[in-house]
Amino acid sequence: MYLHGRNVLREILDLNSKKLKIKRILFTNQQNVSKELEELKLRCLKRGYKVDEAPPEKLYNLCREKKHQGVVVDLKEFPYTDFEDIIELSRNESVFPLVLLDTVQDPHNLGAIIRSAVAAGMRGIIITEKSSAKVTSAVVKVSTGLAFRIPISIVTNMARTVEILQEEGFWVYAASMEGEPYFSIEFPEKAAIILGNEGEGVRKLVKEKADYIISIPMEKEVDSLNVSASAAILFFELRRQLSGGE
Known part of the structure; x- marks a missing residue:
């Protein structure tokens, strides 16, 4: 996986996780590069990462993006988190809001949802194994590198995942047009919000497993919001309530 951009590299350096399997980091070999890029290169060297230089054309060929900002990270694979590890983390925290994505397929939507979730x-974040976008270089870029800040897990059965979360004390809310207005809901400290496929929404069986169905009221002439826009609205309402309205 070839990642590009200075913000993405900063997130990787700030995270400093052993889970990240970085093969090498390539910087442009152009003369008179910015002080910012030189500082990033120095940080990489201090961390012990393998650093190479290459012409801008090679960086483009690797990441297929002209706006690579002079840096490309060669990452072996994205470090997903086991679902069981997310459950274990939730047992040690009183406030633990979760995101469940039921077959969200557009990489740009996934990246935007990740960014809003972190913010x-x-x-x-829990995504389905089949018929779902996975974390790619495009997703990382749209998330501005924030994909590395939040545990992301892949599960094979979302309906069963909902049941497990409920057994762990979570209340689960599926977003759908026919639900109760989201602002009328008093969210608990352990809430999981399910967002569905761009065209079909949350699948029937998954929706039936949820404790509540919630919606975002809008003008009659408007069909629906983009899933990433809906996600941002719901996430920040949840944040508002859990932070005491601040």
Whole structure:
């Protein structure tokens, strides 16, 4: 996986996780690069990462993005978190809001949802194994590198995942047009919000497993919001309530 961009590299350096399997980090070999890029290169060297230089054309060929900002990270694979580890984390924290994505397929939507989730203080994201976008270089870029800040897990059965979360004390809320207005809901400290496929929404069986169905009221002439826009609204309402309205 080839990642690009200075913000993405900063997130990786700030995280400093052993879970990240970085093969090498390539910087442009152009003369008179910015002080910012030189400082990033120095940080990489201090961390012991393998650092190489290459012409801008090679960086483009690797990441297929002209705006690579002079840096490309060669990452072996994205470090997903086991679902069981997310459950274990939730047992040690009183406030633990979660995101469940039921077959969200567009990488840009996934990246935007990740960015909103981190910004709103969500504690984990769970996606389905089949018919779902996975974390790619494009997703990391859209998330501005924030994909490395939040545990992301892949599960094979979302309906069963909902049941497990409920057994662990979570209340689960599925977003759908026919639900109760989201602002009328008093969210608990352990809430999981399910967002569905861009075209079909949350699947029937998954929706039936949820404790509540919630909606975002809107004008009659408007069909629905983009799933990433809906996610941001719901995440920040949850944040508002869990932080005491601040």
